[in-house]
Amino acid sequence: SAVISQKPSRDICQRGTSLTIQCQVDSQVTMMFWYRQQPGQSLTLIATANQGSEATYESGFVIDKFPISRPNLTFSTLTVSNMSPEDSSIYLCSVGGQGAGQPQHFGDGTRLSIL
Amino acid sequence: GQQLNQSPQSMFIQEGEDVSMNCTSSSIFNTWLWYKQDPGEGPVLLIALYKAGELTSNGRLTAQFGITRKDSFLNISASIPSDVGIYFCAGRGTASKLTFGTGTRLQVTL
Numbered sequence: 428s429a430v431i432s433q434k435p436s437r438d439i440c441q442r443g444t445s446l447t448i449q450c451q452v453d454s455q456v457t458m459m460f461w462y463r464q465q466p467g468q469s470l471t472l473i474a475t476a477n478q479g480s481e482a483t484y485e486s487g488f489v490i491d492k493f494p495i496s497r498p499n500l501t502f503s504t505l506t507v508s509n510m511s512p513e514d515s516s517i518y519l520c521s522v523g524g525q526g527a528g529q530p531q532h533f534g535d536g537t538r539l540s541i542l
Numbered sequence: 543g544q545q546l547n548q549s550p551q552s553m554f555i556q557e558g559e560d561v562s563m564n565c566t567s568s569s570i571f572n573t574w575l576w577y578k579q580d581p582g583e584g585p586v587l588l589i590a591l592y593k594a595g596e597l598t599s600n601g602r603l604t605a606q607f608g609i610t611r612k613d614s615f616l617n618i619s620a621s622i623p624s625d626v627g628i629y630f631c632a633g634r635g636t637a638s639k640l641t642f643g644t645g646t647r648l649q650v651t652l
Contacts, residue, residue, distance in 0.1 A: 428587070458638050469545055469630060470585070470642045485639075519584050521640075530575055531632075531640055533584035 429454050429522050431534035439540045440510055447506045448537045450520030455500035460531065461493070464517040473518075476503040510541045548631055548643030555621055556651050563629060563646040564615040571633030574607050574614040575640065579628045588629075589616070621650050 430453040440446050450459065459476040473493055474484040482495040496504045507514055517536040523529050548565045555561060565574070573592055577585035589600050591607035591614060598605055604617045614631055631643035 431584075460639065469645050470632075470640075471545075472639050472641075475639060530573075530587050530590040532587060533577075535582070535584045538582075 428530075428532045429456060431520055431522060431532060433520050433534040433537050435537055436535065437538035437540075439542060442511055442541055444510055445506055445508045446510065446539065447504050448518055448520075448539075450503045450505070450534060452501045452522050456522040457500070458523060458531075459497060459503045460521040461495060461503070461505045462519040462521060462533075464519060464536070466515070470519065473505070476505075507539065510539075512541050515540050546631055546633060546641055546643040548646055550646060551644070552647040552649070554649045554651070557622060559621050561618040561621055561625070561648060562615060563631075564613060565631035565633075565643045566613045567633055567641075568612070569633070569635060569641075570611040571635055571641075572611070573634040574605070575632040575634070576603075576605050576614070576616045577630045577632060579630065579645075581627075585630055618648075621648075623650050623652065626650050 432451045434449045461473040462470045463473050464470045472485050473488045474482040476482050476495050476497040478497045492508050494506045517538050519536040520534045521531045523531045546565050546567045575590050576588045578588055579585045589598050589605040594611045595609050596607040602619045606615055629646045632640040634640050
């Protein structure tokens with residue numbers, strides 16, 4: 428399976444600031460996804476990062492709050508904008524899943540705390 | 543967003559015991575996946591199921607894709623301390639995105 432690297436692994440941020448999280452994959456992948464995992468909770472899909480086009484956001488998530496870039500087939504970024512304490516979560520990058528027999532794999536996530 | 547119902551929510555068992563957990567959905571899925579998440583890490587894929595009725599093993603782990611395509615279960619035989627963690631089921635329909643279960647927290651004592 429692909430090796431997925433996320434940066435930073437953790438950060439503590441001030442309210443009102445923004446943070447960009449990077450996801451690098453060691454091979455070209457068509458599908459990249461961003462998930463949020465709130466403390467003690469399961470994973471919720473934020474958006475699908477599409478190479479060469481706008482990301483596709485899930486209900487409850489908007490581009491102004493979570494802008495995503497996908498400049499090529501091995502890299503994506505997620506920005507958490509104008510952060511508040513409610514944004515304190517683990518943000519996870521995932522790849523794979525296109526077509527039958529293609530499971531999704533995850534990076535180790537970015538642990539974000541907002542003061 | 544939608545989440546799958548996963549039970550039990552938590553389990554506290556002794557080493558050597560067998561463990562069973564399941565996941566149910568109101569929607570039909572074409573793929574069921576089971577993940578384990580350790581503290582400070584991302585979910586790691588344990589087993590993938592692609593056909594209704596499929597039964598697949600991975601070492602001490604066995605999982606089945608329910609015949610109705612709305613449920614799946616995971617069994618762990620002869621549990622060991624390193625089985626501790628949170629187990630998530632995930633279903634995928636016709637789109638590529640996954641819907642995750644609520645998780646089962648497993649604790650194993652010696």
